[in-house]
Amino acid sequence: MTAPSPVAADVLAGWDPISRPPRRTLSWLALLPLLAGVAYAYQAGRGLAEARYPALAGDICPAVDVQPIFTALPGPIDPPTDRPFEGETPGEGVQRRCRFAITGADGVTQRAMGEMTVTRYPYAPVAQLYFSMDRSQASGSYFAPKDVRDVASLGEEAFAVQDGDGSFQVAARDSNLTIDLQLVVADDLAADLALRALGDGVRSSLRRLG
Numbered sequence: 089m090t091a092p093s094p095v096a097a098d099v100l101a102g103w104d105p106i107s108r109p110p111r112r113t114l115s116w117l118a119l120l121p122l123l124a125g126v127a128y129a130y131q132a133g134r135g136l137a138e139a140r141y142p143a144l145a146g147d148i149c150p151a152v153d154v155q156p157i158f159t160a161l162p163g164p165i166d167p168p169t170d171r172p173f174e175g176e177t178p179g180e181g182v183q184r185r186c187r188f189a190i191t192g193a194d195g196v197t198q199r200a201m202g203e204m205t206v207t208r209y210p211y212a213p214v215a216q217l218y219f220s221m222d223r224s225q226a227s228g229s230y231f232a233p234k235d236v237r238d239v240a241s242l243g244e245e246a247f248a249v250q251d252g253d254g255s256f257q258v259a260a261r262d263s264n265l266t267i268d269l270q271l272v273v274a275d276d277l278a279a280d281l282a283l284r285a286l287g288d289g290v291r292s293s294l295r296r297l298g
Contacts, residue, residue, distance in 0.1 A: 138212035153292035
């Protein structure tokens with residue numbers, strides 16, 4: 089039998105008839121679904137741990153605080169009352185709306201109308217996501233932008249909007265709870281005074297609902 093040439097021997101020695109991936113790579117690939125499950129469980133647990141606000145039960149309107157607005161706009165008042173919310177809240181949140189009004193000295197003419205929307209989400213990251221979407225919507229469109237300003241020391245994040253037509257808005261998110269307080273004023277009211285009153289109302293309501 090003729091022995092293979094030195095060149096052929098070298099080729100045969102380096103030839104692997106079956107290409108096999110390293111076993112270590114296969115082991116890591118098998119762990120990927122497990123690692124993904126662990127990461128998901130961690131994020132869900134973190135979200136639950138950050139959900140500091142309890143579930144909203146019943147009519148919360150007596151608990152919210154709009155007294156700073158009544159102080160800025162003295163006059164006969166209609167206290168906050170529950171306004172039914174129709175439809176589903178995104179992100180599996182639970183939403184409550186409270187409407188209030190201030191009348192003029194004659195007790196008939198409406199001087200201002202306001203509404204506070206409180207939304208409680210099951211997880212803080214979900215609240216953060218939808219709050220950022222609300223802020224983007226409040227900024228208006230490319231053709232009709234609105235001046236959205238950050239508000240410091242109000243929850244974890246907050247913003248304020250003044251439309252210039254007597255409409256004011258302050259919204260805040262703290263953990264898994266968001267509060268959106270809006271006010272429409274028929275007569276003149278300094279913007280700084282209006283936004284400060286709304287901010288104080290949101291801050292106090294966060295404390296009461298916590």
